[in-house]
Amino acid sequence: MGPLGQFADLGYGYFYFPKLEGDISNRMYFRGKPVLVWSLNNYLGLANHPEVRKADTEASEKYGLAYPMGARMMSGQTDAHLQLERELAAFEHKESAYLLNYGYMGMVSIIDSLLDRHDVVVYDSESHACILDGLRLHIGKRFVYSHNNMERFEAQLKHARKAADLSGGGILVITEGVFGMPGDLGNLKEMLQLKEKYGFRLLVDDAHGFGTMGKTGAGTSEEQGVMDEVDVYFGTFAKSMAGIGAFVASEKPIIKALTFNMRSQIFAKSLPMPMVVGSLKRLELIRTHPELREKLWTIVNALQKGLREKGFNIGNTQSPVTPVFLNGGPGEATQIIADLRENYGIFCSMVIYPVVPKGVIMLRLIPTAAHTLEDVAETIQAFTEVKIKLGEGKYSTGGIPGAMADKF
Numbered sequence: 001m002g003p004l005g006q007f008a009d010l011g012y013g014y015f016y017f018p019k020l021e022g023d024i025s026n027r028m029y030f031r032g033k034p035v036l037v038w039s040l041n042n043y044l045g046l047a048n049h050p051e052v053r054k055a056d057t058e059a060s061e062k063y064g065l066a067y068p069m070g071a072r073m074m075s076g077q078t079d080a081h082l083q084l085e086r087e088l089a090a091f092e093h094k095e096s097a098y099l100l101n102y103g104y105m106g107m108v109s110i111i112d113s114l115l116d117r118h119d120v121v122v123y124d125s126e127s128h129a130c131i132l133d134g135l136r137l138h139i140g141k142r143f144v145y146s147h148n149n150m151e152r153f154e155a156q157l158k159h160a161r162k163a164a165d166l167s168g169g170g171i172l173v174i175t176e177g178v179f180g181m182p183g184d185l186g187n188l189k190e191m192l193q194l195k196e197k198y199g200f201r202l203l204v205d206d207a208h209g210f211g212t213m214g215k216t217g218a219g220t221s222e223e224q225g226v227m228d229e230v231d232v233y234f235g236t237f238a239k240s241m242a243g244i245g246a247f248v249a250s251e252k253p254i255i256k257a258l259t260f261n262m263r264s265q266i267f268a269k270s271l272p273m274p275m276v277v278g279s280l281k282r283l284e285l286i287r288t289h290p291e292l293r294e295k296l297w298t299i300v301n302a303l304q305k306g307l308r309e310k311g312f313n314i315g316n317t318q319s320p321v322t323p324v325f326l327n328g329g330p331g332e333a334t335q336i337i338a339d340l341r342e343n344y345g346i347f348c349s350m351v352i353y354p355v356v357p358k359g360v361i362m363l364r365l366i367p368t369a370a371h372t373l374e375d376v377a378e379t380i381q382a383f384t385e386v387k388i389k390l391g392e393g394k395y396s397t398g399g400i401p402g403a404m405a406d407k408f
């Protein structure tokens with residue numbers, strides 16, 4: 001059953017596959033009860049923005065969900081797809097961009113297409129599954145460095161340089177812009193200072209940074225002033241854009257090569273029209289409504305400052321992603337989550353071993369522009385009470401609240 005599936009019978013429908021119902025917003029319903037939701041990557045609150053809903057509806061009425069049929073290369077090309085690519089490229093200050101029908105599959109194929117057996121990869125140990133799965137396809141050498149550790153990064157670059165000199169290949173460095181679990185940033189600026197010395201290209205997965213970071217929302221590379229130096233920029237529509245799909249942006253020859261080699265795009269259906277037209281609207285809102293990002297950061301700052309003031313360990317986050325680290329095992333974690341949901345009406349996600357070390361519980365909060373300062377105050381109060389109960393051992397007796405499975 002694997003590490004997640006082994007608990008399927010205990011957690012299905014509650015800890016796994018919970019149903020959040022009602023309109024996507026700060027307040028939704030879980031098992032019929034209202035909850036304050038902190039687990040959606042709806043960073044800018046676009047999921048239910050009236051202009052987004054209107055654009056999605058009008059495009060669905062006009063085109064239906066089927067159009068265009070087939071893969072881009074064969075029969076799935078449209079003007080709207082090309083326009084969205086031009087606008088994304090301009091937004092990211094890149095020459096060219098290409099749409100991806102899922103970020104995950106896209107990233108696997110970006111890595112697969114950029115590399116051949118002679119090339120060498122250097123990557124962060126906490127990389128997202130899509131990066132790791134892309135690397136599974138790579139038969140050349142790879143070197144991993146411990147998360148965001150710049151000494152280890154340079155040490156691995158030295159090995160990579162030697163390996164690439166022997167094989168005659170190039171070096172590709174891969175990092176996330178915003179690391180989706182701990183919320184810290186890839187040190188793009190520092191990494192790029194080594195670019196000339198070791199000769200590499202940098203691919204940044206900025207799934208969580210696109211729309212949230214930087215002066216215009218162009219992402220972590222904008223935040224760190226290195227948009228031009230990042231060779232390949234990847235963003236998804238699944239988070240700030242509150243949609244589905246993704247894109248990759250880079251120099252023209254690289255995008256051309258990707259367009260003709262990414263197997264997950266060549267052999268899969270093009271993004272449906274409502275998603276493309278809807279994404280054009282979302283991008284326009286990101287560009288023209290900086291107040292959405294300002295509101296997001298007001299909530300982020302209030303939440304993170306408030307938690308720190310109450311003595312919570314929220315790690316090194318520099319992004320909206322807000323992890324709250326507590327001490328305890330899986331039994332305690334599940335009871336805390338159940339207490340928060342049932343008695344405080346707060347819905348957040350938990351992360352336990354093996355994603356975090358044994359004995360550590362990570363509650364992950366995603367603030368958005370749809371939240372209010374009252375939501376923040378309510379949550380900090382609830383977390384403070386939960387922390388006291390945890391310290392008093394109130395969660396250490398009951399084990400996992402079972403009998404929640406309704407499927408298996």
Ligand SMILES: Cc1ncc(COP(=O)(O)O)c(C=O)c1O
Nearest residue numbers: 102103104128180207236238246
């Ligand atoms: C860092 C990172 N990369 C890639 C993805 C995949 O994006 P998508 O949901 O568009 O497949 C995600 C989303 O979970 C992510 O967090």
